[in-house]
Amino acid sequence: MKIIKRDGQIVDYCPDKIFNAIKRANRDVTEDEMISDIQIKNIIKYIEGLKKKRMLVEDIQDIIEERLMSIGKYKLAKEYITYRYHRELVRKSNTTDLSIKELIDGENEYWNTENSNKNAKVVTTQRDYLAGITSTDITRRFLLPEDIVNAHDAGIIHFHDADYFAQNALHNCDLINLDDMLQNGTTINGVMIEKPHRFLTAMTIATQIITAVTSAQYGGATISLTHLAPFVRDSKKRYEKLYKSRKLTKEQIDKFVMEDLKKEIVDGVQTFQYQVNSMTNTNGQAPFLSVCMYLGETDEYKEELAMIIEEFLNQRILGMKNEKGVYVTPAFPKLLYILEEDNINPKGKYYYLTKLAAKCTAKRMVPDYISEKIMKELKKNEYGEGDCYPCMGCRSFLTPDRSISLGNVAKAKNYVEGKGKYYGRFNQGVVTISLPDVALSSGGDMDSFWKIFDERLDMCHRALKLRHERLSHATSDVAPILWQHGALARLDKGESIHELLHHGYSTISLGYAGLYECVKYMTGNSHTDNGKGKEFGLKVLQYMNDKCKTWKGEEDIDYSVYGTPIESATYKFAKGLRERFGVIKGITDRDYITNSYHVPVFEEIDAFTKLKLESEFQKLSPGGAISYVETPNLQNNIPAVLKIIDFIYNNIMYAELNTKSDYCQECGYDGEILLDDNLEWYCPNCGNRDHAKLNVARRTCGYIGAKFWNKGRTQEIKERVLHVDNKVDE
Numbered sequence: 001m002k003i004i005k006r007d008g009q010i011v012d013y014c015p016d017k018i019f020n021a022i023k024r025a026n027r028d029v030t031e032d033e034m035i036s037d038i039q040i041k042n043i044i045k046y047i048e049g050l051k052k053k054r055m056l057v058e059d060i061q062d063i064i065e066e067r068l069m070s071i072g073k074y075k076l077a078k079e080y081i082t083y084r085y086h087r088e089l090v091r092k093s094n095t096t097d098l099s100i101k102e103l104i105d106g107e108n109e110y111w112n113t114e115n116s117n118k119n120a121k122v123v124t125t126q127r128d129y130l131a132g133i134t135s136t137d138i139t140r141r142f143l144l145p146e147d148i149v150n151a152h153d154a155g156i157i158h159f160h161d162a163d164y165f166a167q168n169a170l171h172n173c174d175l176i177n178l179d180d181m182l183q184n185g186t187t188i189n190g191v192m193i194e195k196p197h198r199f200l201t202a203m204t205i206a207t208q209i210i211t212a213v214t215s216a217q218y219g220g221a222t223i224s225l226t227h228l229a230p231f232v233r234d235s236k237k238r239y240e241k242l243y244k245s246r247k248l249t250k251e252q253i254d255k256f257v258m259e260d261l262k263k264e265i266v267d268g269v270q271t272f273q274y275q276v277n278s279m280t281n282t283n284g285q286a287p288f289l290s291v292c293m294y295l296g297e298t299d300e301y302k303e304e305l306a307m308i309i310e311e312f313l314n315q316r317i318l319g320m321k322n323e324k325g326v327y328v329t330p331a332f333p334k335l336l337y338i339l340e341e342d343n344i345n346p347k348g349k350y351y352y353l354t355k356l357a358a359k360c361t362a363k364r365m366v367p368d369y370i371s372e373k374i375m376k377e378l379k380k381n382e383y384g385e386g387d388c389y390p391c392m393g394c395r396s397f398l399t400p401d402r403s404i405s406l407g408n409v410a411k412a413k414n415y416v417e418g419k420g421k422y423y424g425r426f427n428q429g430v431v432t433i434s435l436p437d438v439a440l441s442s443g444g445d446m447d448s449f450w451k452i453f454d455e456r457l458d459m460c461h462r463a464l465k466l467r468h469e470r471l472s473h474a475t476s477d478v479a480p481i482l483w484q485h486g487a488l489a490r491l492d493k494g495e496s497i498h499e500l501l502h503h504g505y506s507t508i509s510l511g512y513a514g515l516y517e518c519v520k521y522m523t524g525n526s527h528t529d530n531g532k533g534k535e536f537g538l539k540v541l542q543y544m545n546d547k548c549k550t551w552k553g554e555e556d557i558d559y560s561v562y563g564t565p566i567e568s569a570t571y572k573f574a575k576g577l578r579e580r581f582g583v584i585k586g587i588t589d590r591d592y593i594t595n596s597y598h599v600p601v602f603e604e605i606d607a608f609t610k611l612k613l614e615s616e617f618q619k620l621s622p623g624g625a626i627s628y629v630e631t632p633n634l635q636n637n638i639p640a641v642l643k644i645i646d647f648i649y650n651n652i653m654y655a656e657l658n659t660k661s662d663y664c665q666e667c668g669y670d671g672e673i674l675l676d677d678n679l680e681w682y683c684p685n686c687g688n689r690d691h692a693k694l695n696v697a698r699r700t701c702g703y704i705g706a707k708f709w710n711k712g713r714t715q716e717i718k719e720r721v722l723h724v725d726n727k728v729d730e
Helices: 015-026 037-049 057-070 074-093 097-105 109-113 123-143 146-154 178-184 199-214 225-244 250-278 302-318 351-364 372-378 435-442 446-472 515-523 532-555 569-581 607-618 638-651 711-718
Strands: 002-004 010-012 054-056 157-159 186-188 191-193 221-224 289-293 334-339 368-371 427-434 507-513 558-563 627-630 654-658 661-664 694-700 703-705
Touching: 002 057, 015 037, 015 057, 015 074, 037 057, 054 057, 057 074, 146 157, 146 446, 157 446, 157 569, 178 186, 178 199, 178 221, 178 225, 186 199, 199 221, 199 225, 199 250, 221 225, 225 250, 225 289, 225 302, 250 302, 289 302, 302 334, 302 351, 334 351, 334 372, 334 638, 351 638, 351 654, 368 372, 368 638, 372 638, 427 435, 427 446, 427 569, 435 446, 435 507, 435 515, 435 569, 446 507, 446 532, 507 532, 507 569, 515 532, 532 558, 532 607, 569 711, 607 627, 607 638, 638 654, 654 694
Parallel strands: 002 054, 221 289, 289 334, 334 368, 427 507, 507 558, 627 654
Antiparallel strands: 002 010, 157 427, 186 191, 368 654, 661 694, 694 703
């Protein structure tokens, strides 16, 4: 018999626990109220005689109480009930101590591998995690209904970022309105920052803004290099004025101005890179930042923008030095390169930048690519015009349908009437549904599947509303950098952020995981089969979109379907499935489930077929999604990279190439660091297995991880097959 605990865990039945619990209650009553060991064993025999395959621990306790009262042992039953009540209080009142001790001692597997870009040993990260443990405890005991907590624990849903939920002022991710903050000034920690007058100063201020903003939320943030381009021209004018004052010839002035301007761009980009990677925000990590490179975002400053993009790519190709002084791949910032006609056409004016981007991708795994062409087909504003804009963080995309008629609800100083507004908008949070759990709970019956799916989506909806309602009580005072000084809005002091949570100004995300396992169990086929598996997979995603549309229409809250980047939850979901349903070949026999709609990592498929297939599912994840192809080392085959980039432009909105970028500090080996059969990383050159002396960078759900991963994610990394060979240059 299996016992289902309160947290959803399934464990083996143990009669000794029942025996000991009744014996403890026995000690607190008079001798005439006690029962003998034989009577206790008879109660145990009665429970076993029910011949249940599974029982809730609460049901067993109810039976014990009933059996005690049936033999007239009312005081003993009362003591047992009291003992049970006290145990429940202990469970609910002090759930943090052990987690805190394990974190500090470095023994907690969850916190050690919770985020592949955080080092749980350092005090800044521990401070964030200590606060997170407390927040999670408060969230579980006071802020969430018991059914949602139990579903989260069992891996039926995942309530993301519970470690930040206790504070009612924190949201997920955003697009920073850097243009407004730089052009119109801002305030950081009570200090007024006025408009800079040169590029180098603007870059320094940008990093200060980024650190302040990412300390006031918990997800990813994105800026656009377009907002920094005007300051390149300001610097150029300064140099022109300087050299003209020296009575030099035009040829001399042009030469010296360009030399100084290029050096300032190099210095500015270097300052930005060092600042972003060396500063730690209140989340205990470098800012989770994405940087957008979109030439089509400006006409006036396109040449200046091209110069900045070129330098960003050059410096990322070089990399950053580790503690040994060796150039390695930094995790951040993530680079987003927008593909457009002028840079995708080999005869285009800016194709040289795309070739440089391809070289950078082959060496350092970034940039990732957004197709302006496909995005404008998918992201139509209320007038039916296509929009193109960056994602927030690694994959979250805003919905464009009311980006124009929203008006200036954020009171931004750079607002343009009648033009779509994306910078300054944000995401309220995520709750993810485990699709494989819905499938397995149905037993493969289609009618049951849709009934259970409805129930689970209703639970997700309630959980998302709790996120929304918690944020709705915040005022602009809780994070002035966000709500008063331009990053997201310029509201008055004490003003509610409530309006920014409605009318489509911000999104809230219904995430999903494990479409492959869900479809495989229900149909016997992969969702990649171009047959009944694919048909069912698309139907599942459309059903979620329809639900979001209904909720949005009823509540004026912008619910959106989101292909979740489940880093640690992929392992948690897999364990939950195995505990609840046992080992099912091809479904629950791995320590991970598949991210969102992705082709499973072990399935053989070529890059172009994969991207084309996934483009159909990406359309149905309007709140955020990213596709990828796994490649070998392509540094000597840039034509292959360019061919994939061209395919992305013509076929899918957002995709990336997963290359390898490793280094062994012990022997200097810079090839691929490998995994053995026990999922341990090692250098194939010298055998080094010390994580502290290995630099391993792998793509983790849309962003680069560099601090190693939990067991489930590590197994997933090991099982990834290549989608590209080195012959794609034909």
